[in-house]
Structure formats: C-alpha cells, structure tokens
Amino acid sequence: MVTDVRPLGDTVKDASAPSIEDILDKQKSANEYFRNFHQQCKEEEDYYFLRKQVPVPDGSDPVRPATARAIIDVAADHVDVNNLSIDVPIMLRSKARAERLQKYYQAIWANIKTPVKRTAVKHSFIYGQAWLKQMFVPQEWNDSPRMDDYGVSLENGKIMLVDEQGYKEATKDFLERRKLLFPFSVENVNPREMIWDDSRTGPKWVIRQVSATVRDMKQRFSNWTTSRGPGEMSTFSEYWDDTWYGYFADGSFIHGPFRHGYGFLPFVPVTPANTLDWDAGTPEDRYQGILKPVHNLLDSEARIISQIHAIMHTVSYRTLDFSGPTHLAAQARDNYELWGGMNVIPPGVDVRPSPFIQVPPDLLNQLSMVQTMIEEATFPNVVRGLRPKGVSTGFGVSVLAGMGRLRFQGVADGMARAIEILNSGFAKLLENVVRSSVTVHARSEIHNFDETIRPADVKGYYENIVRLKAEAPEER
Numbered sequence: 001m002v003t004d005v006r007p008l009g010d011t012v013k014d015a016s017a018p019s020i021e022d023i024l025d026k027q028k029s030a031n032e033y034f035r036n037f038h039q040q041c042k043e044e045e046d047y048y049f050l051r052k053q054v055p056v057p058d059g060s061d062p063v064r065p066a067t068a069r070a071i072i073d074v075a076a077d078h079v080d081v082n083n084l085s086i087d088v089p090i091m092l093r094s095k096a097r098a099e100r101l102q103k104y105y106q107a108i109w110a111n112i113k114t115p116v117k118r119t120a121v122k123h124s125f126i127y128g129q130a131w132l133k134q135m136f137v138p139q140e141w142n143d144s145p146r147m148d149d150y151g152v153s154l155e156n157g158k159i160m161l162v163d164e165q166g167y168k169e170a171t172k173d174f175l176e177r178r179k180l181l182f183p184f185s186v187e188n189v190n191p192r193e194m195i196w197d198d199s200r201t202g203p204k205w206v207i208r209q210v211s212a213t214v215r216d217m218k219q220r221f222s223n224w225t226t227s228r229g230p231g232e233m234s235t236f237s238e239y240w241d242d243t244w245y246g247y248f249a250d251g252s253f254i255h256g257p258f259r260h261g262y263g264f265l266p267f268v269p270v271t272p273a274n275t276l277d278w279d280a281g282t283p284e285d286r287y288q289g290i291l292k293p294v295h296n297l298l299d300s301e302a303r304i305i306s307q308i309h310a311i312m313h314t315v316s317y318r319t320l321d322f323s324g325p326t327h328l329a330a331q332a333r334d335n336y337e338l339w340g341g342m343n344v345i346p347p348g349v350d351v352r353p354s355p356f357i358q359v360p361p362d363l364l365n366q367l368s369m370v371q372t373m374i375e376e377a378t379f380p381n382v383v384r385g386l387r388p389k390g391v392s393t394g395f396g397v398s399v400l401a402g403m404g405r406l407r408f409q410g411v412a413d414g415m416a417r418a419i420e421i422l423n424s425g426f427a428k429l430l431e432n433v434v435r436s437s438v439t440v441h442a443r444s445e446i447h448n449f450d451e452t453i454r455p456a457d458v459k460g461y462y463e464n465i466v467r468l469k470a471e472a473p474e475e476r
Helices: 020-033 035-048 067-077 095-111 116-127 164-177 214-220 292-315 326-335 361-377 394-434
Strands: 085-087 130-136 152-155 158-161 184-189 194-196 205-213 233-241 244-249 252-259 267-270 320-323 350-353 438-443 448-453 465-467
Touching (some): 020 194, 035 116, 067 116, 095 448, 116 130, 116 184, 116 267, 116 394, 184 394, 194 267, 214 233, 394 465
Antiparallel strands (some): 085 465, 130 267, 152 158, 244 252, 438 448
C-alpha cells in the first residue's frame, strides 16, 4: 500500500474566500514537507556561488574551482530561448483567428524585456525545477479595480459582472493613469520561496514566502500596521489558487483575499524531469539539478586542486639555507642580496637552495580521473568548445557536441511546455480579466507588427504549440 503524505488542496470555486486559518495550516504542513527540498536548493546555490567549504590545513588557502558554475552557465547557453517557435493549430473556417492568436503570443514575448526565460532555464538546471508567475500588472497596485466591486456572479464556473462596462472603463482609466502600455508580466520565482499543492492532480494552490524588511512591505502595502520596527525582518507570504489571492504576514492578511478572476492558477512550474519519477516521491528526489549527482566529485576536485596549490605555494619561491657557525650564518643571511650581482660569503658558511618538493604524479592522475567522471555525469567538455583527444576532424567533434547537447533537451522540453501554459494564460487573461481589446507590438529581428486582439478572437480556444531546442548558435 502506498501512502501519499503530500499536502492536498481543493479548487476554490464557491463564493467564500479562504480563511487565514486554513492557509496557515496549509503553510505549516507544507513547510515541513518541503524542508529537505529547500535545504537541497540552498546546497546547490553554495556550489554555484563557490561558498562550499574546502578542508585545507592551517595556513593554506582553499581553492574552489568554478566547475559547478561553468556547468550551469554552459548548459543554459545551449537552450535557445530567444528563438521561440510558436504555432496555433488552424481551426476549421478560422485561419485568420489562429494567425491573430499566434501573433498575439509572439508579440507578448517580444514585450517581456526581462530575462525570465533564461533565468527559468538556469533554475531548471540548478534546482531541477523552476517557477514562473504570470500577472495582470494592475493587480500589483492596491488601488486597482477589483471585480468584486462591480457585482460578481458565477455562471458555469465563469465570473460574470453585473457592471461589466464600468469595470472595463475603470481598468482602462487605471492603465492610462499608471502609464502601463503593456498590461501583462512574467516573473521568476526561486523554488526556495515556494510551497505548493504537490498532489498528482497538479498544484491547486501555491504559497510564496519571502523575507523582507517591514519598511519594504509597508511601501507596497501602506495600510499594513505592525509593532515591528522599519528595519526588522519579517516573512511576507502570498497565497494563490485558481480563484483567490491574498498577501499575509504575522498570521493575518495585509491585502485581500480578493478574487483575481484569471480562471487559472498563475504560477507555472517548469519541470525538466531530470530524475526517475516526476509525479511521485518526495520533492528532494523528484526535483534534482544537474549538479546533484556530482557533489562528491566537485568536493574531491576542490580538495585535490587545493592540495596542489598548497604544494606549489610552498616551493614556488625558492628559499636559501645558510649553514655554518651561527653568528656567521646570521651575518651572511642579513647581508645576502638575493637579486644582487655579487655577495660576500664568510669563510665556513655554505649557501644552498632549499629542497624542492615535486607535486606527486598520483595527485595529478587523480585530478584527471575526477574531472573525467564529472564530465561523464554531466556533459562532455566538447560542448564547451574543447577538442577531445584523438579527434581530428570537424565532423567528429560536431557529432560529439550534438550528442552532448541531448543532455539539455529535457530542460528545453520542460520550458516549452511551460511557455505553452503561459500562452494559454495570456489568452485567458484577455478573455476573463481585460475583457476588451488589447494592442501588442512586436519589434525584433524576426517580427515587426502591431496586433490588436479581442476576447472574441479567443472564445475559449487556448491551444498552442511551442518548440524549443537545445542547440549551438552555428546550428541555427
């Protein structure tokens, strides 16, 4: 019998908002459930930022090679997030509608100027998972129009507004007042900040936890009152499901809960499926980055290089030994000019160079073996542009590089599936939240157009196909 101990959540479709007690209970149990995964994420960051401790003798400087960072950076470089292939399948008697939706998605990604796609790829490689948060930008302000203020009713699970025209006009006025030319945003969320409904049916709710100063929190939520000082740290959390959202701290809501009206959960996971199972088991086993299998090898490489460094440090500057009567040897030592042309040596004093210690060849052989094992467990160094021994033709190198890049395709596939979900979310935001036409502009080396899209162009059609490849620039 298999017992599923993961925290469960229910889709909130009724008219009642979630209580703070229910959310805090979810948060407590989920924090315990994800504790090992969060610690694992911190350990991966220690390797990436070269913070991992290296055991060395007293008086010696540790050397932490940047192998872990190079692995992540090179892997991220080979997932081509800048050339998305987005396709909307042509519907019967509606080719023009499919083309408008396709241009709509292309223009949206052209308007997202932050490097969210590349950062998500890096998170996927280092943590084994990434999260993207999709937002209708006006909801980031306290004074933005809310659907509940315009009469909300539910009809077949869809939000209907009594004063829909008033809501549209208020939203339009808000965008103009805030000078928001582009109303959508996508944000990276570090998995260390996330706890979520980890059941096999997919996340129904998420909670993001961020440590922030009271001053920063009050600047965003000016109506929040607390007895803490402005410089004190506090845990600031936000709760989202497919109907409600709210921000809370110190056990009480500071904003919300409000109905967001998206019709979906705006947090999208990027799952590259780097381990054996992607939907069963504990989070620390299911979500593992590319560095996880080589932690011991990275530690061993750092120790060996530190040993070689310590040996070379002691012998790189040759010293001199003065032998003979003590007072004469001391006199010769004080008057000896190391870089001088002539020196006078008292009778009976002998000057010789100190013994030279060679780096043991076994140490160099072990370093080579460890680096080869790291290469085998991650990807071949030929992907980085290093020519392997014994290969003299360009064709052979290109074949080896192409085979090595297959290691990155899992992340590329996971990122493509996440972008498909985000594209569907952009269509739902237009249909459910904006509820009026939106004009988006595409300005890039590939696209140059202005596309006006209306909710009538969507009509519940959210299907799209995204292709993303793990490749080198010369292959495009």
